[in-house]
């Protein structure tokens with residue numbers, strides 16, 4: 087028998103069922119014919135998560151991230167969900183999709199990925215003791231990490247827990263995820279997947295595995311480190327491009343020029359990159375550059391450009407509010423008696439995720455002036471226990487109130503269709519509009535980035 091698992095019938099465990107892990111689990115389950123070979127696929131999938139509430143919800147057909155349908159969860163081919171460790175010990179492929187956040191000092195917080203590596207090590211030890219399983223398990227990390235983390239941190243943890251060795255007792259690879267939550271036009275299968283492995287045979291197996299269910303195809307990177315670095319530079323490049331345009335927005339405001347009009351003109355050049363100013367939040371673009379700068383600093387080089395971009399993007403929320411407050415103060419508003427309406431709380435449009443949202447920074451800054459805040463977000467439940475303190479929260483715009491300022495912060499589809507008359511009714515005389523995403527009618531004369 088071959089030491090590698092059978093590509094068509096392998097049993098796959100996904101560890102961490104968030105915005106990344108769940109769609110992958112479902113995509114593998116849904117794909118019954120291999121895109122590469124045309125052969126029939128008959129794979130058993132288990133989604134594992136330490137969050138029991140999440141598992142209970144998935145077992146009832148509810149995905150709180152809005153990425154996967156009820157039917158895909160309840161009428162899957164051969165997929166199950168569990169938070170019980172003993173249920174994952176007989177699988178062939180382990181895909182790790184746990185969070186890789188940063189701490190309060192912007193350093194990588196490796197706790198979740200270290201805990202997950204430990205779990206894999208313990209699991210593989212039990213699996214190894216099962217004399218009925220002959221093939222080698224394959225562990226694939228998908229979490230975003232800094233260059234080298236898989237081999238320097240994760241593999242040693244697995245080896246020590248398993249009492250075994252990579253390439254001998256298990257195989258390992260890395261395949262970064264590029265999913266774009268909330269973007270229904272770019273599903274997981276539409277995005278080319280980078281793959282990599284510790285050695286040639288593992289790389290080829292992992293690449294064929296992803297090519298079997300990712301319609302868009304794969305790119306086999308030359309090493310795990312290359313695949314890891316490719317992921318962090320993708321998001322770092324985005325962060326820096328936005329930072330450049332945010333800096334332009336600050337300059338344009340000083341010079342009384344509309345940034346979006348400038349970008350519209352500049353975009354007519356074939357090689358001008360189409361980036362817009364705005365808040366950078368969430369757990370990818372605002373986080374991944376710090377993974378790169380952390381590893382680089384450890385290696386003796388403190389990046390200049392990357393960290394400068396981070397500083398500008400982190401400053402935008404304060405800058406927007408300072409500009410608004412300066413205009414309102416000149417117009418005679420009494421700030422402590424003012425009330426602001428913020429449209430949108432999530433970190434990006436059409437996605438219910440509010441973790442690390444730039445809007446949270448806006449709220450903090452506004453509250454520092456003693457101003458009351460009403461926040462509306464149709465994608466967040468009023469009962470969400472993570473809602474910021476001391477705000478009035480609604481999932482629909484309260485049209486019986488008037489506001490001194492309205493900040494259009496997140497371009498949810500529901501906000502993009504708000505009309506001029508409706509918005510005018512919500513604002514006091516001389517009240518101000520701030521349009522962070524360029525989505526309000528120009529007739530309102532909003533402060534635009």
Ligand SMILES: NC(=O)c1ccc[n+]([C@@H]2O[C@H](COP(=O)([O-])OP(=O)(O)OC[C@H]3O[C@@H](n4cnc5c(N)ncnc54)[C@H](O)[C@@H]3O)[C@@H](O)[C@H]2O)c1
Pocket residue numbers: 101102103104105106107134135136137140183184185186198201202205228229230231263264265266267369370
């Ligand atoms: N969200 C995105 O848009 C996106 C895109 C590309 C890559 N990524 C990367 O993918 C990884 C996962 O991100 P996400 O957005 O899916 O995170 P998430 O927070 O939405 O989900 C992570 C899940 O992992 C679970 N978990 C945590 N520790 C665990 C453990 N030890 N064992 C099992 N489950 C555990 C959590 O309960 C949670 O359900 C991160 O590294 C992230 O940077 C995210």
